[in-house]
Structures are given as C-alpha cells and as structure tokens.
Amino acid sequence: MAIRPQEILNNPFINKNTGFTEEERKAYHLEGLLPPKVQTIEEQAVQAYHQYQSKPTDLEKRIFLMTLYNTNRTLFYHLMDEHIVEFMPIVYDPTVADSIEHYHELFMNPQDAAFLSIDDPENVADTLKNAAGGRDIRLIVVTDSEGILGMGDWGVNGVDIAIGKLMVYTAAAGINPAHVLPVVIDAGTNNEKLLNDPLYLGNKHKRVRGGRYYDFIDLFVKAATALFPEVLIHWEDFGRSNAATILEKYQNQIPTFNDDIQGTGIVVLAGILGAMNISGEKLADQRILVFGAGTAGVGISNQILDELMRHGLSEKEARKHFFLVDKQGLLFEDTEGLTPGQKGFVRSRAEFPNSRELTHLEAVVKAVHPTIMIGTSTQPGAFTESIVKEMAAHTSRPVIFPLSNPTKLAEAKAEDLIAWTDGRALIATGIPARPVQYKGVTYEIGQANNALMYPGLGLGLIASTARLVNGEILSQASHALGGIVDTTKPGAAVLPPVSKLTAFSQRIAEVVAQSVLDQNLNRKKITDVKTAIRDIKWEAEYKELVFS
Structure with missing residues (x-):
C-alpha cells in the first residue's frame, strides 16, 4: 500500500516541510501541498531561529521548539546543533521544570512517548510496541516522576523529563532520534495539587508501592527487552525508596543505568x-x-x-x-x-x-x-x-x-x-x-x-553492543571527562564547557566502547570502536526520501 502524502507531512521523522525537492514532491504526490519554493535546511533554520527569538519567555521558546520537534525532527536537531549552548537550558534544565508543572495544561502532542499505566498491566507490551511504531529502539529513557530533582512528585507530567533527556542524547552524541523511546510509568501521584486538578492527565490516585509496583516494573523490563533486544534502559527521577532497588535488580541482567545515581x-x-x-x-x-x-x-x-x-x-x-x-x-x-x-x-x-x-x-x-x-x-x-x-x-x-x-x-x-x-x-x-x-x-x-556525561556514555554503550554497564566502564568515563581540563590556565574550570559537548561526548563514547571491548562485554564482534561509533551516529541533514 502506497504511503499517502499527508502521512509523510505528518511524520516528524521524515517530514522536510519546504525542504522536499521537486523530484520528491512529484514522486510522493506532494505537489501543491507546500509553498512552491524549495528551501535548504540552512534557510529553514534561519527562518525558525527568527521565530524562536520572537518568543518573549523561555517557556514560550520551549513550546515553539517542541512544536518544531513534533513537526520536523531533522530541522529541530539541525537548529539545536547550531545553538546548543543557548537551547540546552530551554529544552531541558531549568526551563523543563516550568514545562512539567504546566504539562497537563499545555498538552498538544504525546511526542512519541509511551504512557504505561499501573492500572493497565496487561497492555504494557502493546503500549511499547504502539509507541515504537515499527522503529528499531536502541535507547529508552524511563521515569515514574516521583523524585524530580528540585520538584518532587509530578506524576505523568514527568514524561517531559524523558523527552528532554533524549533530545540531549541526540543533540550531543548523534544518537538517531528514530531509535529512542521516552517512557513514563504512571503509578499514581502523591501530589495533591495534581490529584485535585480536573485537567490532570494521569491516574488520579495515590502512588502504588510494594509488590504490585515492582511487579509492574518487571513487566516493563521484560516487555522492553523482548521487543527491543539491543535496548539500553536509562532510569530517570525515580524516588529514593525505589531507585536503588530497581538498579540493583537489573544492572547485572541487562544494559542499564540510573542517571540520578x-x-x-x-x-x-x-x-x-x-x-x-x-x-x-x-x-x-x-x-x-x-x-x-x-x-x-x-x-x-x-x-x-x-x-x-x-x-x-x-x-x-x-x-x-x-x-x-x-x-x-x-x-x-x-x-x-x-x-x-x-x-x-x-x-x-x-x-x-x-x-x-x-x-x-x-x-x-x-x-x-x-x-x-x-x-x-x-x-x-x-x-x-x-x-x-x-x-x-x-x-x-x-x-x-x-x-x-x-x-x-x-x-x-x-x-x-x-x-x-x-x-x-x-x-x-x-x-x-x-x-x-x-x-x-x-x-x-x-x-x-x-x-556532560550520559550522551557519550550512551553512544559508547550502544555502539559497542554492551551487555552490561559496570563500575569499570563508569570509572573510565569519569577519567575521560575529568581529563579535559586546562590545568595551566588561572581560573580554569574543573569540567569542560557545554559549548564543547559534542566533541567530548565523542571522546567519552570512544573510551566507554573500548572499555566494553576490553572486558569482553560486547554482544557483537567489534574490531574498531571509532568505526562502530561512526557507523551508528546520526546527522541532522536531510536524506533522500526512499520507500521500499
């Protein structure tokens, strides 16, 4: 069955907006559905940045960028690559805090996230499959939003944390956005403000704890690893009573780490x-x-x-x-x-x-x-x-x-x-x-x-097909980052600047991948880590639209 032109324009992973060539417009019946001028991605980025600059508050700037993200993922990341220092605090911390607080009021698009309800355990696998939409998922960021740093419990609103983290993975380390999946586990919330808000979009009951909660986490892990055999699971903003317990249970079974720990x-x-x-x-x-x-x-x-x-x-x-x-x-x-x-x-x-x-x-x-x-x-x-x-x-x-x-x-x-x-x-x-x-x-x-760390760490683990994440890998990553310091300069910083994020993410990825290989923790045969990393890195440039 041929793909309809509206499906192309509504798919953020392949949509180019006015970037479709005349040949593509003719081949996929897009003639007349777009203004006639064919723009380069550079021209589109200039246009989008002007719109971004016109927004009066950081939250409105973030909403604009998220709209672009929902529409044209390649252009979004091309633009972010050009303005990474400026955009980082907008798409993630600290502006993401405002976005989380108002998520249920501002909701327009699920942004390809999977919403797993503890009240619906039989549909965990189907939910993950539906959210992936046939994509080859290599990285999941999952949160239950109980322990968002500086904010506490924000229930299903915390999905923005997972989405924001994955944006940074792609912008900093070039992880293909088609290979990632944000997941929120809705186990309820103890936030009375949300429970009493008629607009709140999550389960309106107190947080479920104990055996039922851990059984649901297990359902998620088993479904995710069965559906996506090469997936790396990144745990984010779980409460202090659960975070370490979950990590300790799975860290010797699957490739996984907890970003907060x-x-x-x-x-x-x-x-x-x-x-x-x-x-x-x-x-x-x-x-x-x-x-x-x-x-x-x-x-x-x-x-x-x-x-x-x-x-x-x-x-x-x-x-x-x-x-x-x-x-x-x-x-x-x-x-x-x-x-x-x-x-x-x-x-x-x-x-x-x-x-x-x-x-x-x-x-x-x-x-x-x-x-x-x-x-x-x-x-x-x-x-x-x-x-x-x-x-x-x-x-x-x-x-x-x-x-x-x-x-x-x-x-x-x-x-x-x-x-x-x-x-x-x-x-x-x-x-x-x-x-x-x-x-x-x-x-x-x-x-x-x-x-500064997790994008390069994730890229190295995925490229090396790591089976596990252990202390030696993490130590090597720390030394790689800590070594990027100019000790001769008065007033030198103890950590490298965000402006060089893409460069040292590459360095960390290489060190991590080599550590995986040195410990024989790779699932597939890898002969050269730089080649393995280069082969999976994604660039925010338009590719020729081809359907088999």
Whole structure:
C-alpha cells in the first residue's frame, strides 16, 4: 500500500516541510501541498531561529521548539546543533521544570512517548510496541516522576523529563532520534495539587508501592527487552525508596543505568578529578562531605567510593573518607529513618565527643574539616559565608560543588564562593554559571550537568553492543571527562564547557566502547570502536526520501 502524502507531512521523522525537492514532491504526490519554493535546511533554520527569538519567555521558546520537534525532527536537531549552548537550558534544565508543572495544561502532542499505566498491566507490551511504531529502539529513557530533582512528585507530567533527556542524547552524541523511546510509568501521584486538578492527565490516585509496583516494573523490563533486544534502559527521577532497588535488580541482567545515581555520580567524580588535576592533590587524601543524602547524594558517594577502592584503598578505609549530612544532621549508625543507601556511609558516635550536637551543617563542617563539600540538598543558600570560610581555613584549595537546581534552590552562588575563599575554591554548580571576575582573574565555573556525561556514555554503550554497564566502564568515563581540563590556565574550570559537548561526548563514547571491548562485554564482534561509533551516529541533514 502506497504511503499517502499527508502521512509523510505528518511524520516528524521524515517530514522536510519546504525542504522536499521537486523530484520528491512529484514522486510522493506532494505537489501543491507546500509553498512552491524549495528551501535548504540552512534557510529553514534561519527562518525558525527568527521565530524562536520572537518568543518573549523561555517557556514560550520551549513550546515553539517542541512544536518544531513534533513537526520536523531533522530541522529541530539541525537548529539545536547550531545553538546548543543557548537551547540546552530551554529544552531541558531549568526551563523543563516550568514545562512539567504546566504539562497537563499545555498538552498538544504525546511526542512519541509511551504512557504505561499501573492500572493497565496487561497492555504494557502493546503500549511499547504502539509507541515504537515499527522503529528499531536502541535507547529508552524511563521515569515514574516521583523524585524530580528540585520538584518532587509530578506524576505523568514527568514524561517531559524523558523527552528532554533524549533530545540531549541526540543533540550531543548523534544518537538517531528514530531509535529512542521516552517512557513514563504512571503509578499514581502523591501530589495533591495534581490529584485535585480536573485537567490532570494521569491516574488520579495515590502512588502504588510494594509488590504490585515492582511487579509492574518487571513487566516493563521484560516487555522492553523482548521487543527491543539491543535496548539500553536509562532510569530517570525515580524516588529514593525505589531507585536503588530497581538498579540493583537489573544492572547485572541487562544494559542499564540510573542517571540520578550513576550519571550524577560520574559527572561529580569527573569534576573532582578535574579539581585534583588543578590542585595537584590526591583523591585518597580528601575528606568528603555530602549535604543531602538522597538518591543523588548517595549515588555520588558510591561513585567516589568505587574510585577510591580503584586507587587501592580497602572498602573499610575508603568509607572513612565520607561524611553524609541529611535533615537529621550527620548520619550515625543509630540515626532513625536511614535508607539502605545511607546505611553504608554512617559514622560511629564514638568518633565525635560532641556527636549529639552535629545536627546542622555548620557544626559538622567545624567537626570534620572537609576538603570537598557537595550539595544535593535543594536547600537554598545552605553553604553560608561562615561555613565556607570555616572549610577554607583548613584546606588550601576547597572543592565546593553546590549542585541543587533550579537556580533558586542552589546551596550557594559561584561568585560568593570565589570571594569567600579569596579565589581558592574549585567550583562546579548544578546550573549554568557565568565566569566570575575576581582580582584580575577570570574564573570559569564548571557545570556538573549530567548532560556532560550520559550522551557519550550512551553512544559508547550502544555502539559497542554492551551487555552490561559496570563500575569499570563508569570509572573510565569519569577519567575521560575529568581529563579535559586546562590545568595551566588561572581560573580554569574543573569540567569542560557545554559549548564543547559534542566533541567530548565523542571522546567519552570512544573510551566507554573500548572499555566494553576490553572486558569482553560486547554482544557483537567489534574490531574498531571509532568505526562502530561512526557507523551508528546520526546527522541532522536531510536524506533522500526512499520507500521500499
């Protein structure tokens, strides 16, 4: 059966709008359905960018870009490639937060996502198959939206997180957009605002937990891996009570990783390695305080712990380097309400004569004298001047990473940290930060954005046909990113800039793919990683329209 012209124009994966040649218009009966001028993709990009610039707010700019995405995927990515630094905070963090809050009010198009309802378990496989539409899916980003950083539980609205992540995969690493699938698991929501909103589009009941929830996750994994045998599953923004449990169950069975646990961890580790390259210090000599011991904080701690053990420390010795602080204060063996992940990093009260007083961050900093302080607390301004100066009094190059986002939730501002430490702090933030001018030196501020890591990681895993994702692969990825630092430049950033995202995503992909091959974790025979990566990379350029 011949494809109808309307089907071509309505399919974002093949639609070119005015980019269809005269030959294509004639061959596929598109004559008269488009303005007569045939535009190049470059001409279309200029036109689209002018429209983008006319939008008065970041949210309206995002809505425009999403409309373009829904209409012509190739043009969208061509345009994003030209303006990646400008577009990243629009299509993803921080503007995606506004999009999530208003998703049910703004909904126009499902954007090729799969919506899996826990109330409809018998249709999991059919839903995934329908959403894929016959496409060869190699990458799934899946969320249940319970633990969106800085936002919490947003139910089915969190599908925008999965869509945004996949946009970055394609823009940064060239993963074919026809090979990806965003998935949201609607297990209900505990967000009363959504439950009481007549426009909310998800299941209107409290979150389902326990055995029924985990059985549904298992249904999803089995259906996804059966339908798409080469798929990599990326878990995103699951709540702290479920995220680690899910990862631990499947990480030794299928190629999978959790971006909040491992992705954040390897980016932060890369930033620390970059800081060590600048300071000339050793990771094994650091005292690490993590403020905010949720999924991200524990994930970061585990990644650094793994790296310390790779440096020759025993697990017992490595754990002595960590001090985790949560709402209860410094975490001790007898602290109530500990999560399974937190239990591995608790301290003994016998270590601290004043342990009962260590219930807030400043007291802990005075007691432990950290050399590295990482914030994943979503407590704005938590890294105060007195706390930072106390830390800086006991270390020559304090490493301070206020990672909470969006901007309003950051533990500190980069310019304050530079001033409070007289330019000695080595900083990475969770949100974009402008360079800081201080005493004649321009300090570049690294952004500990997971987008620095996961696109290259995903490309390397897919290209190498990895069977599993293990600690060695993640360590190699961290070293690759942390090594892209100019240690000779005063004020150098601890992480490379987003403006070079495509270049170092390629580098990370090569390192990851080589690690897979070195460990014999590849499913298919690969002789050269650069060739394997080149063969699967997609470019945002129009191809000749051909139907068999």
